[in-house]
Amino acid sequence: MSNQDPGVELCSSPMLREPLSAEQAADLARVFKAIGEPVRVRLVSLIASHAGGEACVCDLTGAFELSGPTISHHLKVLREAGVIEGERRGTWIYYRVRSATLHALSSVLLPAESGAVTA
Amino acid sequence: MSNQDPGVELCSSPMLREPLSAEQAADLARVFKAIGEPVRVRLVSLIASHAGGEACVCDLTGAFELSGPTISHHLKVLREAGVIEGERRGTWIYYRVRSATLHALSSVLLPAESGAVTA
Numbered sequence: 001m002s003n004q005d006p007g008v009e010l011c012s013s014p015m016l017r018e019p020l021s022a023e024q025a026a027d028l029a030r031v032f033k034a035i036g037e038p039v040r041v042r043l044v045s046l047i048a049s050h051a052g053g054e055a056c057v058c059d060l061t062g063a064f065e066l067s068g069p070t071i072s073h074h075l076k077v078l079r080e081a082g083v084i085e086g087e088r089r090g091t092w093i094y095y096r097v098r099s100a101t102l103h104a105l106s107s108v109l110l111p112a113e114s115g116a117v118t119a
Numbered sequence: 120m121s122n123q124d125p126g127v128e129l130c131s132s133p134m135l136r137e138p139l140s141a142e143q144a145a146d147l148a149r150v151f152k153a154i155g156e157p158v159r160v161r162l163v164s165l166i167a168s169h170a171g172g173e174a175c176v177c178d179l180t181g182a183f184e185l186s187g188p189t190i191s192h193h194l195k196v197l198r199e200a201g202v203i204e205g206e207r208r209g210t211w212i213y214y215r216v217r218s219a220t221l222h223a224l225s226s227v228l229l230p231a232e233s234g235a236v237t238a
Contacts, residue, residue, distance in 0.1 A: 015160065015163065015164040015167070016163075016164065016167035016168060016216065016221070017167075017168055018164075018168045019161065019164050019165045019168050019182070020160060020161055020164040022157065022161065025157045025158075025160040025161040025164065026157045028154075028160050029154070029155050029156050029157040029159070029160045030155075031155075032151050032152075032154045032155035032160070033151075033152065033155030033156065034155070035147075035148070035151045035155075036148050036149075036150075036151035036152030036153070036154075036155035037148050037152065038141065038144045038145045038148040039144075040148070041134065041139060041144040041147050041148045041151070042138065042139055042141065042144040044134065044135075045134040045135065045137075045138050045139040045144070046138050048134070048135035048136075048230070049135060049136055049137045049138050063138070097135065099230065102135070102228045102229070102230075103228075103229070105225075105228050106224075106225045106226075106228040106229050107225075109221045109222075109224050109225040109228075110221070110222070110225050111167070111218065111221075
């Protein structure tokens with residue numbers, strides 16, 4: 001599962017320098033929408049800051065008053081958007097943040113003169 | 120209108136270093152959600168890359184097959200999230216991107232070792 005291609009190839013050119021195409025905008029909007037939800041923002045933050053930069057559902061449920069399946073649903077949305085990736089080891093799937101995606105998102109939000117962060 | 124406070128004070132500490140509080144996550148999710156829509160991503164890009172870094176609805180409608188009121192609705196969502204600000208001059212309201220908001224968003228997406236971009 002860790003090698004799956006989420007189908008999102010983000011352009012990391014700043015969106016502030018020249019108008020995005022409709023297709024570029026749709027790709028970006030999809031990822032911004034995935035993290036545009038309070039539980040999912042917290043999940044990304046929890047996973048990234050967890051020991052070793054990875055966490056399983058068992059590490060995450062304690063932070064929320066939400067059921068395991070609800071947490072798993074949010075993790076699936078993040079995974080499908082390419083924000084996180086998961087790897088099954090034994091009973092659990094361990095999730096980690098896809099740095100390339102977050103770097104690309106970060107870069108497109110900067111003005112051209114700040115220079116793009118290469119993802 | 121350009122001086123209005125959109126009520127969003129984003130923390131620019133990387134969300135990847137330590138777990139966000141529920142409140143920080145809600146503030147961030149609100150802004151990500153605002154730009155998590157294809158038309159609104161394109162609007163931000165069009166405004167920022169327009170001559171002088173500002174644009175009125177009259178400059179924007181040509182890029183979409185959408186009515187003026189629909190464009191205005193999307194601009195309102197972006198304004199309320201603090202992504203853009205508007206200033207009335209004569210007949211039109213001229214919108215520009217709020218760089219501080221986009222810098223803060225960009226910073227929180229970077230890992231701690233990349234250093235935060237100060238907004």
